[in-house]
Amino acid sequence: MNLPCRNAGNLSNITSSKHDEYSSSKTTGTRLRSFGPSSSQRSADPSFDVAMASGEGVSTRSGRNSEYRNWRTEVGERSSTSRKQTSSSDSVESATKKSPRTYRTVLAEHGLLVRDTLGSGSYSKVKLALHIKQNDQHNNPVERTYPDVVAVKIIDRRIAPADFQEKFLPRELETWPSISHPNIVKMLHYFTESHRVYMILEYIEYGDALRYVQNKGAVTESVGKIWVHQVTDAVQYLHERNISHRDLKLENMLIDQSSNIKICDFGFVKQCHDNDLSKTFCGSKSYAAPEILKGEPYPPKKADIWAIGVILFILVTGRMPFDETKGNSSLLAEHRKLDLQWPRGRRAVTGHCRALSLSCLTFLWAKRPNINQVLSHSWFKGQLKFSAK
Known part of the structure; x- marks a missing residue:
């Protein structure tokens, strides 16, 4: 698998929140120096799923x-x-x-x-x-x-x-x-x-998207469009069945042998309708919506939309949009200000790409788009599948 990528520069900007599986307040913000540690090197992480499967050692x-x-x-x-x-x-x-x-x-x-x-x-x-x-x-x-x-x-x-x-x-x-x-x-x-x-x-052969971004750098906008569309289409499927994932992140996006994305890990899944509010504050701090950080009852489906905005930003920039090492009040200030550092020059992304990410990252969940509105965004026009090899 050889996808076109950008040079993401300093990948130490990408962080990973090892979270306790039942409380999003217990995040550590550990910086990753490399993706894809061996199983013996991994710290105990109860939420770890199939995401780090590399395909090595599979017998024919x-x-x-x-x-x-x-x-x-x-x-x-x-x-x-x-x-x-x-x-x-x-x-x-x-x-x-x-x-x-x-x-x-x-x-x-x-x-x-x-x-x-x-x-x-x-x-x-x-x-x-x-x-x-x-x-x-x-x-x-x-x-x-x-x-x-x-x-x-x-x-x-x-x-x-x-x-x-x-x-x-x-x-x-x-x-x-x-x-x-x-x-x-x-x-x-x-x-x-x-x-x-x-x-x-x-079994998904090529590991998770987070490892891919750190190893290869930010993906090109065309690849990011396909991957985000695949994630959004899968989330629409869930939301139409009144299911919220509640833990969307690059670690839970696996890459198959055809370079397509597959979502995994349903440890926080919840049955919910559009107006249902949840009081379970779960997931990773890096992808958590403002209402979760504030400890307020929240609609899980709108929290999924926020996570899609974070995923989009990371894929096309190679960095996290917010500094998760800060306390919740400082992080919420960043959420409200939404002063994101987009790449410039040859690595610049289109206005449609930026607009969709910013729309998903709307601070007030009541004004945040639903999954159908995200999927119908103008950025998703054009090529949405990888060319046959």
Whole structure:
């Protein structure tokens, strides 16, 4: 994948807010010196999802025979002989207590061979897994359930906070599987086994847009137009179904092999109508609308619009629009003033581009455009798809 980019200059201006998953007030404003740290270098971040998947270490179909043999050895031969063996319920219970089932064993029984770690958080981890061909007890091929490669998010309920399990996780599991849009990562399946929840997700090869911007610089306006249009189209799909994402940011925008954007991570998703107000102040400080920073009840859909304005600015400039390291009062003053530093000269963007970003960043949510008004903006005229390779 080789998209045209601008030279963004000092990329240290881009910051990332590591936020506590249930309180947007707990932001740190840590500056990123590089994108794409390895999983061992990442700090614990409960909101981390599939976004840092890089695609490295994915085996091809031709290289899976030895892996398959090792996998069979690990989980035990489930041959016809073993199926004929019987044991009492007491002995099974005793064996289970002595040898607790690992997540690898559980996933293997679903035809998934765990390979690499894509990311980890304080009570969750994301694994890369290969879908292995399986046969039934009569040695007939079992119909394949998943693509060849998937991402698996595993949540440990023993250590996950109670409010997460009671409020946020049920919403995510109820909403995400029902969503079907070309620019939204698919949740293929989920299940609970013992103390773990497993989410089987579509695997997106090229990581997140935030990493891309720091590695390559600000994208050209033509690329930014396509990406922002894809995000806006996906958000329109959600809003029409009375769903608000509430955590739109570059880290939750993944790039697929065709250079298209897919939104992921529905940990803060909420069912809401246009006039519904929320009192849950969640998300990342860098993308948080003024009403959230003020701690006022807010319409979640209008908060999504603000985040789109921030996303647009970052993509075409390579920097954050506001200084998130400041206190809320100073940050709100920046929101109200809206004195953004746009690139000049050869890197300058068109007036239509600036106008849409500023419109989305309208301080008063009542005057902020809705998603249909954003999608019908004049900036989106012209080429909105990448040329076929």
